[in-house]
Amino acid sequence: MIHVFRAEWRKLRRPTLFAGSLGAVIGVTGLVTSLLFLLIDSQSGNAERGERITREILELSSGLSIGFSNSAGLLGLVALCVFAAQTAQEYTYGTLRNLLVRQPRRIQLLIGKYLSMVTFALTTVVVSAITSISVAFALSGRAKVSTSAWTTSDARSALIHTFINVLISTIGYGTVGMILGLLLRSPISSISIGIGWLLVVESIIAIAWKPSSKWMPGQLLSIVSSGGTPIGMSDALSYSQALIRVSIYLIAASIFVGLLFRKRDVSN
Amino acid sequence: MSQDQAINVVGLTKDYNGLRALDHATFEVPVGTICGFVGPNGSGKTTTIRMLLGLIEPSDGSGHVLGEPISHPERYLHSVGALIEGPAFYPALTGEENLRVLATLGGFPHSRIKMLLDVVGLGDRGGSKYKNYSLGMKQRLGIAAALLPEPRLLVLDEPTNGLDPAGIQEIRDLLEKLAKSGVTIFVSSHLLSEIEMISEYLVILQKGKVIFFGKTEDLLHRTKPTITAIPRDNNDLSKLYELAVKAGHDARIEGDELHIDADEEWGAELNNLAFQSGIILKQITPVRPTLEETFFAMTEEKE
Numbered sequence: 001m002i003h004v005f006r007a008e009w010r011k012l013r014r015p016t017l018f019a020g021s022l023g024a025v026i027g028v029t030g031l032v033t034s035l036l037f038l039l040i041d042s043q044s045g046n047a048e049r050g051e052r053i054t055r056e057i058l059e060l061s062s063g064l065s066i067g068f069s070n071s072a073g074l075l076g077l078v079a080l081c082v083f084a085a086q087t088a089q090e091y092t093y094g095t096l097r098n099l100l101v102r103q104p105r106r107i108q109l110l111i112g113k114y115l116s117m118v119t120f121a122l123t124t125v126v127v128s129a130i131t132s133i134s135v136a137f138a139l140s141g142r143a144k145v146s147t148s149a150w151t152t153s154d155a156r157s158a159l160i161h162t163f164i165n166v167l168i169s170t171i172g173y174g175t176v177g178m179i180l181g182l183l184l185r186s187p188i189s190s191i192s193i194g195i196g197w198l199l200v201v202e203s204i205i206a207i208a209w210k211p212s213s214k215w216m217p218g219q220l221l222s223i224v225s226s227g228g229t230p231i232g233m234s235d236a237l238s239y240s241q242a243l244i245r246v247s248i249y250l251i252a253a254s255i256f257v258g259l260l261f262r263k264r265d266v267s268n
Numbered sequence: 269m270s271q272d273q274a275i276n277v278v279g280l281t282k283d284y285n286g287l288r289a290l291d292h293a294t295f296e297v298p299v300g301t302i303c304g305f306v307g308p309n310g311s312g313k314t315t316t317i318r319m320l321l322g323l324i325e326p327s328d329g330s331g332h333v334l335g336e337p338i339s340h341p342e343r344y345l346h347s348v349g350a351l352i353e354g355p356a357f358y359p360a361l362t363g364e365e366n367l368r369v370l371a372t373l374g375g376f377p378h379s380r381i382k383m384l385l386d387v388v389g390l391g392d393r394g395g396s397k398y399k400n401y402s403l404g405m406k407q408r409l410g411i412a413a414a415l416l417p418e419p420r421l422l423v424l425d426e427p428t429n430g431l432d433p434a435g436i437q438e439i440r441d442l443l444e445k446l447a448k449s450g451v452t453i454f455v456s457s458h459l460l461s462e463i464e465m466i467s468e469y470l471v472i473l474q475k476g477k478v479i480f481f482g483k484t485e486d487l488l489h490r491t492k493p494t495i496t497a498i499p500r501d502n503n504d505l506s507k508l509y510e511l512a513v514k515a516g517h518d519a520r521i522e523g524d525e526l527h528i529d530a531d532e533e534w535g536a537e538l539n540n541l542a543f544q545s546g547i548i549l550k551q552i553t554p555v556r557p558t559l560e561e562t563f564f565a566m567t568e569e570k571e
Contacts, residue, residue, distance in 0.1 A: 007373035014360055094356030097323055098413065101350050102374040104322050104341040265324035267284075267315075 004103055004112025011086065012120050021078055021120075022127050028074045029128040030135050033067030037139035058145045061154035065162035068132035072166045072225035075128055076173030077195060079121045083174035084190035086117060087181030097266055106262045114178060121170045129163055161227060168243070169225030173198070175250050176217065182257040220246035274299045274421050274452035275320065277338075279329035282315050288476055289315040292329060295471045295481035297454055302447045304463035304484070305456040306563060307473030313456045314353050316473070317425055320454075321350055334421055346374065349419035351427055355410030359399035363390055363409045366398055367416065376416050384412040389438060403430030411439065422446065424455045428462060440466055464559035474567050484559070491557040491565060495528045495535050498551040499542070511541050532556075 012018060040055055057063060090096040103109045140147045149155060176198070180190035198218035206213045213219040220242045228239035237245070275297040282290040290312040297303040307313050318324045320333055322341025336343040357366040367381045385394040388408040393401070401409065407430050414422055422443075428436045436459075443453050443466055457463050463470070470487055472480040480487055499508055508526050512519040515537070518529040528538070532554030542549050557565070 003373050003375050007369050010365065010369045010372060011358060011361070014365075016360060089358075093358060094353075095358060097318075097321075097352050098356060098370060099373060100323055101321050101345055101348070101352075102370055104345050263325075265318075267318065267324055 001108050001112040001115075004109050005116045007099075008086070008113050008116035009119075012082075012116060017082070021082060021124060024078060025071075025075065025124045025128050026131045029068070029071040029131040032071045032074070033132045033135040034139060036067050036070070037136070037143035037145065040143045040145070055143070055145055058140075058143075059147075059149060061149040061152050062158040062162075063145070064133060064136055064147075064150040064155050065159050067136055068129050068159075069162050069166060069226055071128050071132060072169050073222065075121075075124055075166060075170045076198075076221060076225070078124055079117075079170045079174035080177035080194050080198070081191050082120060083117050083177035084181040084194055085177075085187040087113070087178045088185055088187040088190045091185035092187060100266060107258060110258060110261055114175075117174060117178070118171055121174050122167060125163065125167045125170055128166070129159070133159075165227050165239075166225050169221045172217075172221045172224065172246055172250060175254065179250075179253045179257050182261055214241075215245070217246055217249050220249075272299050273297065273332070274301075275303075275331070275333055275454060277316075277320075277329065277331035280316065280319060280326050280331050281328035282312070282319060282324065283327045290319075290326075291476040293473070293476070293478045294329075295478050297452060297469060297471070299452050300447065300450050301469045302443060302453045302455065302467050303469040303471060304467030305454055305471050305473070306458075306460060306463055306559075307456075308567065309458075311473040312476040313473055314425060315476075317350075317352055317423055317454075317456065320423065321345065321348070321352065323352075344421075346417060347420040348423060349414035349417055349421070350423040350425075351407075351410040351414045352423070352425050354426065354429060355406045355413070357398045357406070357409060357413075360397065362395050362397055363401065363405075363412075364394035366409065367394075367413060370413050371416055374417055376418075380416060380418075381412075384415050387415070387442065388412045389435075404432060404435050407431055408435070411442075419451060422451055422453045422455075424453065426457055427455060428457060428459060436462065460560040460563055461558070470559075472563065472566065479566060488557060488559065488562055491562045492529045493531055493557065494555045495530050495532065495538060496551070496553045496555055497526045497528065497538060497542075497549055498524060499526075500548045500550045504547040507545060508542060508547055511545060511547075512538065515541065 036053060036058070040058070053066060058066065090099060099109060100106065137147060177190065177194055180194045181187070184190045184193065202216040202218045205216065206219060214237050220237070223237055223239065223242035224246060273296045278294050280290055280293040281288070293312070293316060305313055315324065319326050320331065320338060322338060322345065331338040334344040334347055358369070361369070364381060364385065367384070368378060371378050371381060385391050388411050390405060390408050390412065393405060398406070398409070407427065411424070411427055414424065428439055431439060440462065443455065447453055455463070455467070464484065467484050470480060470482065470484050471478060497508060499505055502524050505521055505524065505526055509519050509521055512526065512528045517534070520527050535552050535554055539549060539552055
């Protein structure tokens with residue numbers, strides 16, 4: 001499996017993908033965190049969904065992690081795109097047959113590939129965290145936000161919790177991408193259907209029928225990434241309930257596509 | 269199965285949605301030979317190759333590759349190199365990086381990559397992106413990838429596609445060299461003249477059925493040889509025709525030539541008979557049927 005892992009990383013580290021993804025992560029995390037501080041006094045809000053996060057909230061020990069936590073959705077989308085594209089392109093390029101000739105144990109191939117992409121997702125989350133923290137410290141003076149609570153052990157603990165939650169959520173989105181890639185065997189279809197469902201369809205369903213947000217995978221991943229109560233979802237599920245539900249979905253879907261991949265003829 | 273067979277399949281069958289792509293194929297390929305795998309488009313060649321490589325599962329029948337069952341490709345694929353239905357690589361990576369991906373995946377030494385790029389004539393283009401390669405270069409990279417594991421069996425599906433005549437000659441020489449070193453080569457091609465030149469063994473498919481497997485020379489000997497004779501005086505053609513028929517051979521006149529179904533040994537007898545009858549022959553040529561002629565004769569026969 002280590003051979004599959006290393007081979008996959010040879011593809012993941014190509015400059016257009018690696019630098020492009022990290023560039024997008026740095027850019028958008030920087031933007032999300034910057035807006036949090038630059039629009040702190042704006043009446044139209046400084047966070048997602050027009051919410052207002054006040055100076056008092058940012059000055060808490062958990063304030064350092066808010067920008068990073070708010071970037072989780074973007075990290076999830078990057079992961080979804082990378083996992084889906086890296087999986088489905090093996091079909092569109094016809095390279096899957098080469099991979100299977102060199103590694104005929106299909107489940108090992110799949111797990112090795114998944115683990116390499118998980119470490120890629122981990123890299124994006126680390127880069128996002130570093131970017132968000134740096135921007136937060138850099139803009140705190142201008143926004144007149146006191147940082148004294150940000151260097152306490154409570155702040156470190158909050159940051160670690162946020163990091164773990166964002167990482168779980170990012171891997172969750174990536175897993176959705178890989179599942180779609182294996183099912184649809186086309187990067188464009190996998191990415192467009194994945195993003196369309198998570199961003200558009202789930203939101204429409206949630207507006208039309210509010211309890212659906214407790215069952216939809218994208219909504220559940222949002223609850224996980226925010227540690228339990230995302231902004232604008234005051235009646236959401238608890239963190240553990242959301243984590244259990246989304247884990248059940250992803251594990252069941254992964255087993256299904258894993259079995260499908262193991263049995264399916266490779267004829268393209 | 270015997271240890272001297274690199275490939276052995278018995279009753280191999282594949283159905284796709286009710287359509288039979290391969291119908292109880294049975295053949296074997298001896299170790300150390302170059303075996304041509306020929307058949308019209310859609311005859312089941314690629315389906316067979318995919319089953320041998322564990323990419324698709326047979327609907328029925330069994331097979332062994334290098335002594336191991338095809339239901340366990342992990343037991344033999346580390347000794348098999350393959351180019352299936354044309355080269356397929358990552359366009360954004362260079363040729364060399366593409367080989368590194370496969371070498372890493374298969375656990376093969378990366379030190380072979382440079383040497384293999386030189387062997388297939390891509391030594392100076394290994395650093396170029398695959399998407400910028402010509403069709404011939406892509407094909408060469410595919411062959412280099414197939415050679416990565418130092419294979420005991422090389423399975424090549426149309427390896428000379430897109431190559432110019434010089435490239436085809438190079439690949440032919442390479443395959444002959446590999447065969448001399450003991451590598452078994454199972455090669456499909458629509459260029460029957462190429463296959464005839466390099467293959468000592470043949471498997472012929474038509475409409476999913478194996479219609480021949482065995483030595484190439486055995487197949488070529490199956491088809492009757494002919495003698496083409498041209499008399500100096502065109503008026504002697506019918507007289508010559510009568511001589512051939514009287515001697516018990518089928519013959520036909522085409523233009524100023526007489527074609528006689530007979531072994532080349534009978535050419536001397538014909539010459540003698542013509543001389544005795546006062547006919548002077550301008551030309552007398554024994555004609556062996558080519559693989560292409562034999563192939564078309566066989567496939568038409570089986571229609």
